[in-house]
Amino acid sequence: xxPFFADRFGNAGSVHGFGQAARAAVDEARAAVADLIGAxxxxxxxxxxxxxxxxAAIIGAAYARRRPDAHLxxxxxxxxxxxxxxxxxxxxxxxxxxLPVDGHGRVDPDAVRRAIRPGTVLISIMHGNNEIGTLAPAxxxxxxxxxxxxxxxxxxxxxxxxVPVDVGELRADVLSFSAHKRYGPKGVGALYVRSGxxxxxxxxxxxxxxxRRGGTENVSAIVGFGAAACLARExxxxxxxxxxxxxDRLAAGLADIEVAHVNGHPRxxxxxxxxxxxxxxxxxxxxxxxxxxxxxxxxxxxCAAGSIEPSHVIAALGLPDRLAAGTLRFSLGRQTTVQxxxxxxxxxxxxxxxxxxxxxxxxxxxx
Numbered sequence: 490x491x492p493f494f495a496d497r498f499g500n501a502g503s504v505h506g507f508g509q510a511a512r513a514a515v516d517e518a519r520a521a522v523a524d525l526i527g528a529x530x531x532x533x534x535x536x537x538x539x540x541x542x543x544x545a546a547i548i549g550a551a552y553a554r555r556r557p558d559a560h561l562x563x564x565x566x567x568x569x570x571x572x573x574x575x576x577x578x579x580x581x582x583x584x585x586x587x588l589p590v591d592g593h594g595r596v597d598p599d600a601v602r603r604a605i606r607p608g609t610v611l612i613s614i615m616h617g618n619n620e621i622g623t624l625a626p627a628x629x630x631x632x633x634x635x636x637x638x639x640x641x642x643x644x645x646x647x648x649x650x651x652v653p654v655d656v657g658e659l660r661a662d663v664l665s666f667s668a669h670k671r672y673g674p675k676g677v678g679a680l681y682v683r684s685g686x687x688x689x690x691x692x693x694x695x696x697x698x699x700x701r702r703g704g705t706e707n708v709s710a711i712v713g714f715g716a717a718a719c720l721a722r723e724x725x726x727x728x729x730x731x732x733x734x735x736x737d738r739l740a741a742g743l744a745d746i747e748v749a750h751v752n753g754h755p756r757x758x759x760x761x762x763x764x765x766x767x768x769x770x771x772x773x774x775x776x777x778x779x780x781x782x783x784x785x786x787x788x789x790x791x792c793a794a795g796s797i798e799p800s801h802v803i804a805a806l807g808l809p810d811r812l813a814a815g816t817l818r819f820s821l822g823r824q825t826t827v828q829x830x831x832x833x834x835x836x837x838x839x840x841x842x843x844x845x846x847x848x849x850x851x852x853x854x855x856x
Contacts (some may be wrong), residue, residue, distance in 0.1 A: 502695070514711075518716075527657055547571065566594050570644070595623055601634075605637050642665070751765055770815035772817055779817075
């Protein structure tokens with residue numbers, strides 16, 4: 490990325506030599522990003538991140554198919570970057586169906602089929618959940634959507650480059666993801682738009698990205714995205730297996746020391762996310778205690794950090810309050826080691842005991 494901050498500072502939209510050097514770098518990155526998901530380079534639209542890509546997919550699809558009975562389908566466990574644009578459209582007259590999930594966080598494909606109406610323009614179901622790691626039956630849902638002539642969008646931010654994602658196999662018409670989940674730079678993402686699918690741009694002002702997203706391309710970030718895509722493709726199989734082993738080691742260790750509830754599907758799941766609920770513990774107190782020991786975890790989505798509201802994903806699973814209030818998400822990645830897993834397992838029992846004692850003392854009863 491470094492040369493494109495200074496020495497190769499050309500605008501990729503310019504026709505002079507400096508601009509064409511930048512354009513070549515963007516095109517090379519576009520090909521690498523497309524290759525990661527089995528797409529063609531011309532089907533990739535670069536964005537400022539997955540949030541913009543999700544908004545562009547949902548709002549853009551709805552606006553391109555404006556009709557009085559327009560209808561969207563999504564699920565209760567989607568990221569806010571999907572739920573909020575869906576609600577925004579609903580406030581402006583678009584009908585919205587938010588489907589429930591089962592106790593593992595999976596949407597029933599038959600429920601999707603039953604929810605389709607004559608006016609349904611888009612189904613948006615995420616590929617891999619960012620809080621509990623559950624993988625959706627996305628290919629089955631995509632086939633249902635294609636059968637009914639409805640566009641299928643999937644937020645694959647958590648899964649692209651971590652597990653195999655092929656837009657053809659998923660029957661995806663639109664798919665969104667970002668660079669920083671692949672260890673690329675923050676602030677750049679991509680929207681796959683299948684050839685022949687019409688999406689109304691939500692950013693106007695230029696003809697960049699083949700008229701699908703106005704604005705000067707962030708060349709250095711796009712170059713970083715391309716490099717990250719190449720590295721992810723090369724290391725995906727080996728690295729995913731290693732991280733899954735660490736996740737399972739953490740889960741097994743927790744089962745030995747604590748009666749904890751593991752959230753998400755037991756098999757259809759991402760390798761690097763472990764969501765666990767500890768009965769009678771307050772997650773925020775536990776997070777602070779872990780942070781003081783140098784352990785970074787979360788109680789839900791990083792995008793909702795600081796919120797005092799319970800995670801909507803955990804709430805959708807139907808967990809009792811006593812469990813839901815003590816939910817932690819551990820995210821494992823390229824730098825995670827066996828030694829770090831074992832250290833967490835050694836730290837947790839005394840920290841849990843201390844947090845529970847503090848909770849009991851605060852109101853006279855154990856939460």
